[in-house]
Amino acid sequence: MAGENAVVIKRIKKAGHAARHGGAWKVAYADFVTAMMAFFLLMWLINTTTPEQKRGIADYFAPQSIAQTVSGSGGVLGGKVLGDDAAHAGGAQSVMQKQSPPAPPVNTRSLAHGETQGGAAAATISSTSLRSAQDGDFAHAAEAIHQAVQDNPDIANLSHQVITENTPQGLRVQLVDQDGRPMFQQGSSEPMPYTRKLLAAVGGIIASLPNRVSIAGHTAGNDAASGGNWELSAARANQARSLLQAGGLSSDRIYEVAGKAGSEPLLPEDPSASANRRLSILLMKEAPPAPTNTGL
Numbered sequence: 414m415a416g417e418n419a420v421v422i423k424r425i426k427k428a429g430h431a432a433r434h435g436g437a438w439k440v441a442y443a444d445f446v447t448a449m450m451a452f453f454l455l456m457w458l459i460n461t462t463t464p465e466q467k468r469g470i471a472d473y474f475a476p477q478s479i480a481q482t483v484s485g486s487g488g489v490l491g492g493k494v495l496g497d498d499a500a501h502a503g504g505a506q507s508v509m510q511k512q513s514p515p516a517p518p519v520n521t522r523s524l525a526h527g528e529t530q531g532g533a534a535a536a537t538i539s540s541t542s543l544r545s546a547q548d549g550d551f552a553h554a555a556e557a558i559h560q561a562v563q564d565n566p567d568i569a570n571l572s573h574q575v576i577t578e579n580t581p582q583g584l585r586v587q588l589v590d591q592d593g594r595p596m597f598q599q600g601s602s603e604p605m606p607y608t609r610k611l612l613a614a615v616g617g618i619i620a621s622l623p624n625r626v627s628i629a630g631h632t633a634g635n636d637a638a639s640g641g642n643w644e645l646s647a648a649r650a651n652q653a654r655s656l657l658q659a660g661g662l663s664s665d666r667i668y669e670v671a672g673k674a675g676s677e678p679l680l681p682e683d684p685s686a687s688a689n690r691r692l693s694i695l696l697m698k699e700a701p702p703a704p705t706n707t708g709l
Contacts, residue, residue, distance in 0.1 A: 547624075547698055551584035554618050554696065558586060561614045568611050575611070583624065583697040586615055589679065590690040597690075602648035609656060612692075616660030619696060625668040627695040628654050634675045634684035647672025653692050668697060 462470075555577035562572045574594070576587040588596050588611060596608045604612070619626060630650035632642040650670050658664055678689040 547583075548579065550622055551579050551696065554584060554622060555579070555586075557618045558615055561618060562611065565610065565614060568607050568614065571607060571611055575615075580695075581698075583695050586619075586694045586696070587679070588612075588615075588692040588694075590687045592687050595687070595690065596692060597649055597652075600645070602645065602652050604649075604652055604656065612653060612656040613660045615694065616657040616662050619657065619694070620661035620663075622696060623666075624699055625666050625697045626657070626662065627669040627671070627697055628657070628667070629669075629671045629673050629693040629695070631673050631677060631679070631689060631691045631693060632675055633678075633686065633689040642674035643672050645672070646674045649692065653694070657694070 459467075558575065558577060559572060562575055563569050571594070574589045574591055576589060578585045578587070588608070590596055595605065596611075597604055628650045630646035630648070630653070632646045632649075634642075647670070650672055654667060654670050658667075673693075675684055675689060678684050678686075679691060680686045680688055683689075
């Protein structure tokens with residue numbers, strides 16, 4: 414029969430390229446997209462950070478803990494020769510000792526006269542510590558002076574006429590005239606009532622420190638007749654000394670009372686300006702005592 418001799422064709426469908434590799438390409442593509450996103454995020458951060466922030470990030474990732482050695486190949490992973498110190502410190506302790514500067518030779522003659530190197534170093538450290546302590550005391554004194562003036566309702570409006578400055582010579586406190594509000598009566602050494610209160614407030618702070626005090630009076634170019642500014646400025650400085658002593662400053666701390674007239678104007682471009690009339694109170698920096706020579 415025809416049905417028994419029928420030819421049957423069987424078609425087998427082969428798996429395509431995608432079927433053979435599965436979904437691996439999706440993972441690779443996702444990794445690529447993630448890397449690109451991280452790259453563009455990094456570019457955005459670089460453009461938005463300041464140079465100081467970049468420097469801080471670089472310092473954070475800097476290999477500060479890597480100890481360079483001179484043994485083996487000399488690199489980070491170079492070989493190290495074990496010794497008495499290296500067995501415990503990985504070779505880093507001996508290298509640090511070798512790189513230390515050699516000790517200076519000891520002057521036996523100086524030692525014979527009692528001038529030891531330790532004494533000189535101690536004197537240097539003491540001098541540096543004393544200067545730092547004085548600078549700190551001066552900064553606190555300046556802040557206390559301004560605070561005392563502002564807290565007193567009678568002289569609070571004079572706070573901008575009190576100028577404090579830390580100079581190489583010491584803390585300088587200047588009480589400056591202003592148009593319509595002078596520190597002294599015109600052409601006289603008689604202080605204004607508010608000047609007395611201002612000097613009392615300043616003197617109370619200065620009296621709490623041990624430094625010596627230099628007081629100078631300054632006038633403007635048109636304050637008195639020819640030659641009279643010297644006497645006037647000196648008289649005003651001496652009046653300020655008297656008021657400071659009445660406020661608690663001991664007389665043995667007064668180093669100098671001087672009249673400068675108009676020789677040191679605060680505003681050199683305008684010698685007749687009222688700001689040139691002022692009292693200058695210098696809390697002097699004290700040098701450390703000289704070391705005692707104990708040699709024979």
